[in-house]
Amino acid sequence: MGQLLSNRGGVGGSNSSPASNESSSGFGTAQNAQNHLYRPSFLWQIFKHRRARGLRATVKNRNSIENFPDLYLLPPEIGLEVLKNLNATDLCLAACVWSDLANDEVLWEGLCMNSWGHCSAYKTWKEEGKSFKKLYLLLDEGCLTFNAEPMWGLQYLTRNGVLNTEPSEIALFFNSTNQLCWQKVRQYLNINPDVLDELIKLQSFKNQFLPNALRKFFQAVDSPISQGEYLHLLLDKFAVRFCNDNPGLSLVPEIVCILCYSLILLSVDLTSPQVKNKMSKREFVRNIRSALGEYRRNELHDAPGNNQVHAIPPEMAARLQAVAAVDSDFAGHLYDNIYLVGHVAPQRWRDDA
Incomplete structure (x- = not known):
């Protein structure tokens, strides 16, 4: 580990070294040093001079390199700073030479x-x-x-x-x-749903835009590769936590689940190379409004005394208010986030870990 010498280069691969060695090497003026730069004897004399000054340069031939200093000769703090850049395998190999430091x-x-x-x-x-x-x-x-x-x-x-x-x-x-x-x-x-619940408790989605919060969630809890019961379970738990962390958004878990499904489908549509005809923003907004409209009609149909507004339970009134909170502008911002940032369900763990 030192500085490679060549018959055409300067010391350390830099053209500035002849000038810096001019006064210490005694080779005359800067012009003379430049004239000697490309002569093999010039480089050889530099190393002879450095070795005479106690720099421990070992030169076997004109194209050799300086030996890397023994870590035992360095202060322990510096030796540890060097070794901490190694991984476990390399550190075990280093222990064969520097046993005390590497262990x-x-x-x-x-x-x-x-x-x-x-x-x-x-x-x-x-x-x-x-x-x-x-x-x-x-x-x-x-x-x-x-x-x-x-x-x-x-x-x-x-x-x-x-x-x-x-x-x-x-x-x-x-x-x-x-x-x-x-x-x-x-x-x-x-x-092990109890571990899943504890893992979700470690996450915080306060003051986060819904697609960004969903990405953070799927970085902690990897998303399944297909729709199924497990995906429903994950989204239900995420929706509850997101609504609890952001009470000022006037959203309810049911509406958040609908939006999350729409975001996942949009992510697949925009990022999959197999999908040639990508969904436009207008189509996405229309699909969101259609899904929320269907949800609202089902809520009103199941409401007791649906002809009397005052008879609607407070929980159902909150869900209907959440439907109204998701307007076309909000849905358009959802589309822009996926289009610009990317998929909401990236894989965190390596399959070949």
């Missing part, structure tokens, strides 16, 4: 926190004097097992004291890592 707990704790933002062991692992390198290996093995079979992976983590069994702890673990296969996470959440 430092600070490095392995940072690797754990970067890959898994939360696990139950963080609370007591350091106090008990346990190795963070061992913790990293346990977390890595647990995630690999989870990606094969979710229940086995969580049993491995809980059995080794890495993760507690409380739904809130599991939700925090899911919410802070990208080392899990999104299909397996979805599979686990589908059969």
Whole structure:
């Protein structure tokens, strides 16, 4: 790791080095140094001069490079700054040369926190004097097992004291890592609604535009690849949380669900290469108004004494007011967001994690 020499280049690949070495090398004026720049003997004399000054330059031939300084010769803080840029595999290889530095707990704790933002062991692992390198290996093995079979992976983590069994702890673990296969996470959440509820509690959609809030939701809870009961469950839970976080919008969960379905269909239509005839804004607004009109007619049809306005229950009156709140301008803004920003349900976890 040093600076490559060539018969046609300057020191360190920069044409400014002859001028900077002019006074220290004793090669005369700047013009003379420039005349000597392209001579092989000039570069050789520079390195002889630097070695004589104790810069530890080892030169085997004119095209060799300087040896990288031994990390043990650097202050520990600088050595750790170099090694913290390595991943776990490279850090294990570095431990073959710099055992004390590469096995430092600070490095392995940072690797754990970067890959898994939360696990139950963080609370007591350091106090008990346990190795963070061992913790990293346990977390890595647990995630690999989870990606094969979710229940086995969580049993491995809980059995080794890495993760507690409380739904809130599991939700925090899911919410802070990208080392899990999104299909397996979805599979686990589908059969563990208590963990799904805790995961949704960790999200906040206050003062967010509906499409942006839906994107944030699907970044935490991956969307299924097809419509079904699980998608209905996700949207129902999202709608309730969105309305609770934004009471000033005069929306109700039923209306939010209708809008979310429309946004998902629009996202697929605009982003799918198989769809040649893309939906226009006018068509989208018309579809929204049509769906809300049908919802309003059903509400009025089911209302007791539908000829008497005062007989409509307050909950139904709120739903009817929410229908009126979604006008054509609001629907047009929804379309513009999808058109400019993109899909509302991007996949967060890698399938090949």
